[in-house]
Amino acid sequence: MIPIWYYAGRKLSSELKSRQVPLLALAAAFSFVIMMFNLPIPGGSTGHAVGAGIIGIVLGPWAAVIAITVALVLQALMFGDGGITAIAANCFNMAVVMPFVAYYVYRTLSGGTEITSSRRVIAAAIAGYIALTIAAGLTGFEFGIQPLLHQDASGMPLYMPYGLSIAVPAMLIEHAFGFSILEGLITALIFAYIQRTDTSILYGERSPSKKKKSKMTAPA
Amino acid sequence: MDKTVRNFAIGLVVLIILAPLGLLAVGETFGEWSNEEIEEKLGFVPPGLEQLSSTWSAPLPDYAFPGGENSDSMTLSAAAYILSAVIGVIVCGGLLYFVGKRVAKD
Numbered sequence: 001m002i003p004i005w006y007y008a009g010r011k012l013s014s015e016l017k018s019r020q021v022p023l024l025a026l027a028a029a030f031s032f033v034i035m036m037f038n039l040p041i042p043g044g045s046t047g048h049a050v051g052a053g054i055i056g057i058v059l060g061p062w063a064a065v066i067a068i069t070v071a072l073v074l075q076a077l078m079f080g081d082g083g084i085t086a087i088a089a090n091c092f093n094m095a096v097v098m099p100f101v102a103y104y105v106y107r108t109l110s111g112g113t114e115i116t117s118s119r120r121v122i123a124a125a126i127a128g129y130i131a132l133t134i135a136a137g138l139t140g141f142e143f144g145i146q147p148l149l150h151q152d153a154s155g156m157p158l159y160m161p162y163g164l165s166i167a168v169p170a171m172l173i174e175h176a177f178g179f180s181i182l183e184g185l186i187t188a189l190i191f192a193y194i195q196r197t198d199t200s201i202l203y204g205e206r207s208p209s210k211k212k213k214s215k216m217t218a219p220a
Numbered sequence: 221m222d223k224t225v226r227n228f229a230i231g232l233v234v235l236i237i238l239a240p241l242g243l244l245a246v247g248e249t250f251g252e253w254s255n256e257e258i259e260e261k262l263g264f265v266p267p268g269l270e271q272l273s274s275t276w277s278a279p280l281p282d283y284a285f286p287g288g289e290n291s292d293s294m295t296l297s298a299a300a301y302i303l304s305a306v307i308g309v310i311v312c313g314g315l316l317y318f319v320g321k322r323v324a325k326d
Contacts, residue, residue: 013323021320022225026232028312033235033305036283040245047249048242070312078311079304080278082252143251150268158268160251161258170250198224 001088004096008065020059023201024067027055032071034186035081039179045170047179050135053128053187056099057106058194060203064099065091089142093135102131102187103203115199121192128187132180133172140164140171236305240298280304 016024034051041047055064069091075081082090109123144164147157160167199205248257255265255273280286283304284297 014325016320016324018321018324021317021324023228024320025313025315025317026225026228028316029309030228030232030235032308032312033232033239036239036301036305036308037235037242038245038249039242040247044247045250046245046247067312067316070316071308074308074311076278077276078278078280078307079283080276080281081283084276085272139251152267157266159266159272161262161266167251174250193227194224197227201224 001091001096004065004092005069008062011062012066016063020063020201024059024063027051027059027064028067028070031055031068032074035071035075039182041174041178043174045174047174049179049183049186050094050098050132051183051186052094052098052135053102053131053183054124054190056102056131057124057127057187057191058202061099061103063203064103065095068095068099089139093139093142097138098131098135101134102127105130115202115205116195121188121195124191125184125188127184129180129184132183133176136171136175136180137168140168143167143171232309236302236309239305240294240301243294243297243301280307 031051035048038046038048050068052064052068055067059067072082072090072095073087076084076087076090106120106123106127109126110117110120113119141164143160143162144167146160147163150158150160152158162170194201248254253261255270258269259265280300283301285300
């Protein structure tokens with residue numbers, strides 16, 4: 001994770017514009033709060049969305065790495081959520097894989113459509129959904145290899161007791177049928193809101209929004 | 221731009237107020253069990269976990285006031301949860317805002 005953070009930091013400090021700073025700050029705060037919304041699912045487990053989908057799309061994946069990392073590190077240090085020893089893994093799954101998957105899925109599905117087209121809202125929804133599902137599957141995989149990597153001489157698991165056959169389906173199913181749907185909805189809702197108000201804040205969309213400025217001030 | 225940011229901030233405040241809804245969910249996230257929960261599930265605590273669990277003690281574990289983790293008072297837990305959200309927003313937002321302003325161009 002350290003080289004990724006280093007590169008993301010370098011990239012951010014060379015590209016960050018002063019007017020994007022409030023958004024970056026809001027993004028980290030938003031991610032922190034949205035992860036507090038635990039949803040119950042059948043089976044007595046809970047989980048949450050991350051918000052990394054929309055952050056990746058709006059701020060670009062590299063800025064999202066920084067914003068979500070800050071939220072995750074604070075959770076672990078201050079609130080004992082996620083865990084100190086799991087910071088790197090959590091950040092990789094939620095602060096790196098998620099925004100990148102979301103951003104590129106969104107880009108691919110949007111194709112060359114207008115920035116205000118409804119196809120982009122659907123693209124954002126699918127991007128959020130796929131991003132969290134992949135991150136969850138990956139997390140399940142990381143859980144699942146723990147008993148293989150770390151066990152004592154008698155075969156007793158040192159950390160994670162459940163193997164791949166339990167951890168991967170558990171993480172995938174509860175996200176694919178629950179939390180990822182929420183992530184997709186959040187991504188689409190916020191994206192649609194940005195479409196109606198100010199598309200110039202979207203990553204990589206600075207120039208075309210200029211000429212629509214007059215149109216954008218009308219609603220809201 | 222400023223208006224959008226302001227509206228996002230308002231949305232965030234609404235989310236903070238609604239945050240205690242997240243307390244209603246019973247149970248623990250997969251893989252985030254406490255040592256007690258693991259013991260209940262398996263009958264033992266994996267030794268590595270037991271060792272690591274003392275690496276760090278968070279000042280506000282589980283978004284609750286010290287000693288209030290198992291409190292039955294919903295109002296108290298909700299207040300602690302909202303306070304945690306406020307702290308989270310101020311620290312995350314504040315940190316990135318000031319660092320961001322320092323490194324930002326133009």
